[in-house]
Amino acid sequence: MKPEEIVKLREQALNEGRAAATLADLEAVRIKYLGRKGALPDIMKGLKDLAPEERSRAGQEANNFKQQIGELLDARKLELGSTAGTVSKVTFDYTLPGNWRGLGSKHPISMVTEEAIRIFAKLGFTVAEGPDVETRYHNFDALNTPDHHPSIDQKDTFWLETGELLRTQTSPVQIRAMESRKPPVRIITPGRCYRRDATNATHSANFHQIEGLYVDAKVSLADLKGTLAYFAKEMMGPKVGVRLRPHFFPFTEPSVECDFSCHVCGGSGCRVCKNSGWIEIAGAGMVDPRVFMKVGYDPETTTGFAFGMGVERIAMVKYGIGDIRLLYENDIRFLRQFV
């Protein structure tokens, strides 16, 4: 087919396309001109019979033919489709609830524990674990607890018939870690602990702690303060600061307590911090040289810090949970809020 004929045929096709009144008419036009047995394949097949000079022009026109009709058909298809609304449009209620199984939730104690693991991992701390059923040696004696210290009492500690006890702190894991390796040691020990406390809004006989231990050649109280300050910001927010107060623990010397500035009011005083601007979070200190001697470290060349904090307490402060018992009541309406 000569170029002129192609142009003519194109105009005819375009006219028919413009005239189509339904999508079916339009489809008929497409089949007639662009279909497998339509006009365009014929044109393409005929190209080889033309003189070289005509062939290239005809080729160009054939491309024009295909492109212009294609564009027209697409445009008309949209037009007919939207006005007729018969083929492509669907109507459904997109406000219906999504229907893919929802996410569950992590327990707030797990959320705080995992977050603490993440934060301390950045400072090079690795998780260490130990048994809940402990020996007196690991839980008290190796931690330099005097044998008449009240915490050893039947009144405060769950002693078992085997002579073992339910650990009152995760500190025995520190002892086990130091017994099994030489310095440096840098661990955190999240885990469950037990004390014979009557359950009330702030006490639970079964609770969780995260302790940390960093032992090396020259570790100082300033390192401890820096570590806790870093943790406070990461856990509670960038504006939260720390302060230390002297305290007493048998296994550290000096011993301190660590307060975080209130993440809610920023230190000006509110209900959460009981108007003090500060929230007591951690007990800490420099590992007592007598503890190092128990595990066979040289207290002259080794120093280290240890800290411990209650997971429940952090969760309660962070999420505004008013009663520790909520954490063990497993009410799905409470739990599923922690996504």
Added chain:
Amino acid sequence: MKVPISWLKEYVEFDASPDELAKRFTFSGIEVEGIENGAPSYDGVVVGEVLSIEKHPGADRLLICRVNDGAGEQKVVCGAHNFAVGDKAPFARVGAVLPNGLKISERKVRGELSCGMLCAEDELQISEDHSGIMLLDRSLAVGTPFSKAVKTEEIVLELEVTWNRPDCLCIIGIARELAALFGTKLKFPSVEFPEKGEQIEKLAKVTVEDSVGCPRYTARVISGVKTGASPVWMQKRLMLSGVRPISNIVDITNYVMLECGQPLHAFDYSLLANHEIVVRRAKLGETMATLDGIERNITPEMLLIADAARPIALAGVMGGAGSEIQDNTGTVLLESAAFDPRSIRQTSSKLGFTTESSYRFERSVDIRGVDWASRRAASLIVQYCGGTAAAGSIDVFPKKLQERNIACRFQRVNDLLGVSVPAGRVVSIFESLQIPVVKLDDSSCTIAAPSFRPDLMIEADLIEEVARINGLDQIPAVPPPASVIPDADDSRTRAIIALRTSLVGLGLSETMNYSFVSERLLNIFSPQDVGRRVALPNPVSADYAIMRDSLIPQMVEWLGRNLFHQIAEVSFFEIGKVFLKGPDGKIREEDRLSIGLLGKVGRSSLDSRRGLKRDEMFLWAKGIVEALHRAQHLNGVESAPCRASYFEEGGCVSISVGGQQCGIMGLVAEPIRKEWRMTEPVAVVELALDPLLSRFAAAPALKPAPVYPSIARDVAIIVAKEITHEDILHVIRRSAPGELTETKLFDIFTGDAIGVGRKSLAYSLVYCDLNRTLTDEDANRYHNAIKDALKNELKAEIREN
């Protein structure tokens, strides 16, 4: 411990508001738990104006006054004469209770009605003065509450003293801290008194049989005392400190204890058999009644104070009835002693109570201060109770104290604290705390630990003193560099976090349960497991008496409790420990995972009203278990039918990985469900954690995704009902070529058309060759081989359509 600020000022000078003082204490190691006004409230005591004064018709020394108390005119009978009409004075209305406990009521005095009282200073515990009524500024408005009219405030700090600082359990100890903090001098009260009586040795005898339990015992005797009320200032201080005044001698012993931390005991000398004191362990079968009138069971390890005949006190804990100070006591034997903290703690914990005295002894008292306290009390007794002190004292103190010298290197201070403290500052801190420095050179100093500081044992203890007095706010916050610890391995922790995250992704919510449970709950599930359970000898309550040996009981309990809260759908998991007692009595711990499903948790909410079938519930749980194993890179997970008392028969399987059993899952048996009124099927899973985590760190073995097209063929078979899906899979896998890449069950059907005892299953099988395009002929060949195997091995009927 309650510390009145006004009392502190007797021993140390300082200028600070109560808030500032509290801050200084808190940041030097003594936590201030409260700042309170300890003064009496003076409710009902107001400023009254004297309107008229007349003589009492029936008594010469009494007056009858009319007083305007702001609310009206009151008639009162008054014994004082130091005032005139127009004077203003504190007036206690009817109903008021004065600080000494006197309740004001209407009463007749020599026939005249008296409605209220004009008060003297001693009656209000303002001073000792009882010479007349207290006169107030005439400009004060009538009816003004007395507490507003006169500044009566007495600030009391509530201090929490840590266990290692018994020296701070007294006013002087606290004052010593203040002297160090404010750089001022500590002043001690006088302990001088005349010793005009007989030589003590002629009056009394002391034998200490147990010098370990009682390393020092002193006795003084004061004769000719008169018992009565103690001075008002002393009563006031006792009350501000939370100690009830009793009588002068007892009050003095309490006062000196509060002042210097040394508990004292006063015996009525005349009631001591043979005037003898014996410090000894209790004898088998001995009993005694304590001061509070309670008969105590005493056991042989308890340390006693006895006279020649019988026990007269539980040493350091409480005095006995029958030897205590009486109203007519004339001669006092004053005990001041040091007891072994362990012994005192044992006695008080065995008897189940502590006293002001035992509290201090079990933390240890200053053994060198024992005699000072005795002298202080004796001087007060002589001064306020009259009497004559015997000459000298008995002091049984056989083992002299060893000096404890401790060196402190200045460089070590700086290294441990991470801050530079000048040597001069270190030394001055020690001296300000009355810790004598006995040796000093450029690099270190040596101190002699005072006997009131049992906590100072090693260099680190001294560094703590420097840290707390110098101020912890001086310590910089240095984040330590995170140097690598090469062999640290946290893969187990990461596996658990990944597991938890998978479970949350699968729609489950995490629960947390106590490690101890009630026996009743465990017995609902498996009464036969009693032998492996670990019981707590001293549980907090019966609800928490047994260590759990399975996570399942609490899981089911909480599903049930949520149902009580009208929650229809719950999917829970818990990761926790169980505790199992072995045949050898040893306790083994195991980490486990439990999963519990309640309601139509696997269905769309638009399809939630249809009844829940058992197999549907079971398969949801199974789906979760399969997904978890996949997430932890575990293949070869198998299930096998099993029995458990708490699962429905037939609805329970054991789960194993690589041939090793690692858990159980099933449908909770109906009688157990009924405990919590659960009527529909409930599924529970319990898996041991370690097998589940065992391959977490393994990289999954990858297979290339096929590039050549695959061919799918369906096969529908009719088999006997007993044939399981897994039976069919086994046959298909055995008979299929390597080109079979997928087998998917897409339909199950039973019904009349199939025939009784039979079922129809339809599978879609996908064939693919990794190296070429399969032909239809290939696929047909593979497919026919499988069909033949199904026919031969399972007597399957192939449904051709």
